[in-house]
Amino acid sequence: MTELTKLSAAELAGMIRSGEVSAVEVTQAHLDRIAKVDDRVRAFLYVDTEGALAAARAVDERRAAGEDLGPLAGVPLGLKDVFTQKGVPTTCGSKILEGWRPPYDATVVRRLREAGVVILGKTNMDEFAMGSSTENSAFGPTRNPWDTDRVPGGSGGGSAACLAAFEAPLAIGSDTGGSIRQPAAVTGTVGVKPTYGGTSRYGLVAMASSLDQPGPCARTVLDAALLHEVIAGHDPLDSTSIDQPVPPVVEAARSADVRGLRVGVVKELGGEGYQPGVEQRFREAVDLLAELGAEVVEVSCPHFVYALPAYYLIMPSECSSNLARFDAMRYGLRVGDDGIRSAEEVMALTREAGFGPEVKRRIMIGTYALSSGYYDAYYGQAQKVRTLIARDFERAFESVDVLVSPTTPTTAFRLGERVDDPLAMYKADLCTIPSNLAGNASASFPCGLSPEDGLPVGLHVMAPVLADDRLYRVGAAVEAALVDRWGGSLLEQAPAL
Ligand SMILES: NC(=O)C[C@H](N)C(=O)O
Numbered sequence: 001m002t003e004l005t006k007l008s009a010a011e012l013a014g015m016i017r018s019g020e021v022s023a024v025e026v027t028q029a030h031l032d033r034i035a036k037v038d039d040r041v042r043a044f045l046y047v048d049t050e051g052a053l054a055a056a057r058a059v060d061e062r063r064a065a066g067e068d069l070g071p072l073a074g075v076p077l078g079l080k081d082v083f084t085q086k087g088v089p090t091t092c093g094s095k096i097l098e099g100w101r102p103p104y105d106a107t108v109v110r111r112l113r114e115a116g117v118v119i120l121g122k123t124n125m126d127e128f129a130m131g132s133s134t135e136n137s138a139f140g141p142t143r144n145p146w147d148t149d150r151v152p153g154g155s156g157g158g159s160a161a162c163l164a165a166f167e168a169p170l171a172i173g174s175d176t177g178g179s180i181r182q183p184a185a186v187t188g189t190v191g192v193k194p195t196y197g198g199t200s201r202y203g204l205v206a207m208a209s210s211l212d213q214p215g216p217c218a219r220t221v222l223d224a225a226l227l228h229e230v231i232a233g234h235d236p237l238d239s240t241s242i243d244q245p246v247p248p249v250v251e252a253a254r255s256a257d258v259r260g261l262r263v264g265v266v267k268e269l270g271g272e273g274y275q276p277g278v279e280q281r282f283r284e285a286v287d288l289l290a291e292l293g294a295e296v297v298e299v300s301c302p303h304f305v306y307a308l309p310a311y312y313l314i315m316p317s318e319c320s321s322n323l324a325r326f327d328a329m330r331y332g333l334r335v336g337d338d339g340i341r342s343a344e345e346v347m348a349l350t351r352e353a354g355f356g357p358e359v360k361r362r363i364m365i366g367t368y369a370l371s372s373g374y375y376d377a378y379y380g381q382a383q384k385v386r387t388l389i390a391r392d393f394e395r396a397f398e399s400v401d402v403l404v405s406p407t408t409p410t411t412a413f414r415l416g417e418r419v420d421d422p423l424a425m426y427k428a429d430l431c432t433i434p435s436n437l438a439g440n441a442s443a444s445f446p447c448g449l450s451p452e453d454g455l456p457v458g459l460h461v462m463a464p465v466l467a468d469d470r471l472y473r474v475g476a477a478v479e480a481a482l483v484d485r486w487g488g489s490l491l492e493q494a495p496a497l
Helices: 009-018 023-041 049-064 107-114 157-164 181-187 221-231 249-255 276-291 302-325 343-354 357-370 376-399 422-429 433-438 468-486
Strands: 044-047 076-080 118-123 170-175 190-193 213-218 262-266 295-299 402-406 441-449 456-463
Touching (some): 009 049, 009 221, 023 118, 076 157, 107 118, 107 221, 157 181, 157 213, 170 221, 181 190, 181 456, 221 468, 249 468, 262 276, 276 468, 295 376, 302 433, 376 402, 376 433
Antiparallel strands (some): 044 118, 170 213, 190 213, 190 441, 441 456
């Protein structure tokens, strides 16, 4: 039998349903894998051995009782440490939340539990999801399983790395400016940012509420679609949740048909500043789509070049407001509370000690952008640019069904390479940010290894609001053709850990 940790979620779930293997065996195999490799990868901040085995036992009992198991029952998953899980430490990669055990489940977590998905533990991330490498985690960086001297992307580097290291077949991420898609691209995995409002933000610790969106991470397109279906759908606990049927993502992943699909290559995302090998693999993926029957055209989205500066005003503005809740009184860390100092002093000391430099930088930028006298010039202007970007998408989607670009300008960079250069770090999200600003669906799919460094390259696909199914059509078609060409999945070409 193939090692259980090498199988897809769909395969594992099928074997559990048929009784070929128990959910406990599947879970134990993944816990063993974590024990074997995670000291080198550091994808997990917390492994919930007991909770995971108990959830697996419950699935096995339901099966024994003749109950119908859902499509992902018994399948293990890594949960980004930005989601609340009742009773389980939730740090958001920050010292300020150390020791906090939330009293409630995020809606995403509740849905996973109801579907019988086994949550293995919490995955590492940049502090409060601020970063593109996981180097901003207060608990040390995660490493890229392709090359442990390189970053796995961020902020959800742990979620992507646990997939690439075969520690879990599924993971959950959150995407504010690229935190699901950029790590997926640089680890050779699949990552999807659903339409804003398509998945519930309830229990997702807020970074920038108008941009944050939970989404699925997986090694195969079908697995991502199955997970998408489990977590998506209307939630009255999130005021921005869309009350509409979930797009038919699983059906789309199974159809894998792009014949007649109109694909627009975004003129502004590529060229100068992009790694040649990334461009090459991207162009090949576009040619492949044409071979598979898609109609490819070039499309201009002139305001996309302003997406990064607009994001770096809107996002920190929202962060500065959201992170005000970490006041030393309600959760986690409290520094200097000697019974003599005032509440304000304790708050200042706690925030000084508890937040890392990137979080402080963004709180300061956001506070400045929102301050009286500057609000119109910065925050207000950025919101206008946001509208122009949304219009670029609307106009483009009048003539094409999806847009494509590389996911990231470069492959995985070396640890330490960009830590002292925030702008270089921010540029990792050049292609992913427009979709967060406009709220439409987008995803990254593996499309090969860059010839310069042998590292994974991602194909970025963007679809209109609530047309998430189109992402899966494209992703599944590309995956099927490339797996055929390579004689296996991209991750099979990764060096063994
Ligand atoms: N949170 C995200 O989606 C990641 C993005 N790189 C940021 O630092 O804002």
